[in-house]
Amino acid sequence: MARIKVLPAEVAQKIAAGEVVERPVSVVKELIENSLDAGATEIKIELEEGGKKLIRLQDNGCGLSQEDAVLCFKRHATSKLEKEEDLEHIATLGFRGEALASISAVSRLTLKTYNGEGDRGYQVEREGDRLIRFLEIAFPPGTMVEVRDLFFNLPARRKFLRGERSELNLITSYVTQVALAFPGVKFLLIHNNRQLLNCPAVSRLEERVYQLYGRQLLDGLMTVDYEEGGYRLSGLSSRPFAGRADRQHQFFFVNRRPIKDRVLSAALTQAYLGMLDRQKSPECFLFLDLPYELVDVNVHPAKAEIRFKEPQAVFRVILHGIELAARSESLIKPVMVGEAGRVENRQPAKETKEAELNLQEKEEQKENESEVEKEPQEEIQAPEWSRQASPTWRQPGDAQQVAENSATSRAGRRVLGQYLNAYLVVTSEEGLMIVDQHNAHERLLFEKFKKLDEEKGWASRQMLFPQVLELSPEEVLHLEELQEELAGLGFELEPLGERSYSLRAFPDVFDEARATEILRGILAGGGPERLKSKRDKMLATMACKAAIKAGQPLSQAEMEFLAAELFQTTQPGVCPHGRPIIVEISRDKIEKTLGRQPGRTG
């Protein structure tokens, strides 16, 4: 008997459906694309339970005829593609004719539609793969698709879905992106009867960015408009020396599709080299338009990926486009150039210099003294950045610890210096260590924060001038989710209506500027996947934002401090994200490789 069987059609259908429909956001995406392809100028999305229970989308697009209302659920039924050559220049968002078939295969679906012909519209009800009902109804021009109980007939798949918040976050983030791509379309997003996003149609991208993110963000952007060899780059991007501490607001659209792509982000980073403070990344809302045949959107069933046929040309147009925009920016706004100078010639803080001197003196003392005990504790200055974010450092217990640290370092560990402004070179009897300064600082801050947390030691400080934060819809969701946690840390936020908040108080271990940046980081969501608890994720995000970055020059004192503190942590080897902190080359390896007799260097 044959072991191989051809799958029954409905099983095959469900499997294929899984490739297009992975989670609620994939349904939302397909439905929105259909509405846009249908020429809609108003799209309303209603959700329940993060879309797991209900996704209802209504548009004012062209609607479907009676015949099409039945046909559209057939696999590979599409009005957008007729022959193979069409695949080469796809102008619509959808084209596979799979979405409605797939969605209806794994949900209870109702479609209502009216195309303006005759005086009646149609209603189709389907469950799994079966047509349940077809009726004539009175309906306004346009289409409504209601998707209930996603994966009701695929329990394994349903179990795989995340919590309500998590699914909702993905949807909000997606809707935000299409809303950016189509300012001329009105978007309304409602979850459990609550309005999350309401963007009336506007004529320009600037206005849409304003609707979603507010004035502050817009002020930091310049207009980009550039064309080269059939490629057009337009939109908004950070002014020189503006930018933001994370990559939260980097949006690319290729032929108006939201796209995440390595070529694009690499080009952006390159374009801003030397134009931003090292701690900052550019914000951008950039649209790349190119001939359809120069980009392959066909590589992924859900079209999350694309492939450029000429990646170098793409790279160039981004580089040149940003460069040109930045140049005219600085002509218009000479103030920016002044600021640039300031950023470029960043001097080490006075205190740090003193710390450096102190340490040199100590080195000299060390030559004379051979005993460890009499370490002049107070003289090791915690560098400014670490004092700011390492509150427990000045407490008596810690002074003791630092003394012990330097004792150990004297026993064998020495910091030779900094490599590429990113790594500490540390030697000891056992070998040579290269320590990643950011990861190291992140690890030690994380542990300090955890300790503070256990001791309930967070104290709050009032802002001198409360700062107004304009949050995106996604950030508002995160804020609501984390409200108590944030209050526990000492963040005090007062709603000012719409999506504006006033930041009145912050954890006193940071300074004002840093505190805002850290709050933004937390509201951006995420945190290391490997950490299970929400609290730990949050503390890790704080540590990451507060930690010194790669590229920052450090004084000898700062390096000594960092190394000493690092080796006091429970896991000096890995940062909270799970990235390694140290590369070690053992003495044994060095000696063997260089043909020395082990233990007899000299």
Ligand code: ADP
């Ligand atoms: P595709 O979008 O790839 O063509 P779908 O399964 O998403 O495939 O849709 C099938 C067809 O149904 C579309 O080609 C279009 O003709 C029609 N359709 C789907 N949604 C809408 C809508 N909101 N308004 C008008 N027509 C629609």
Ligand code: MG
């Ligand atoms: Mg479609």
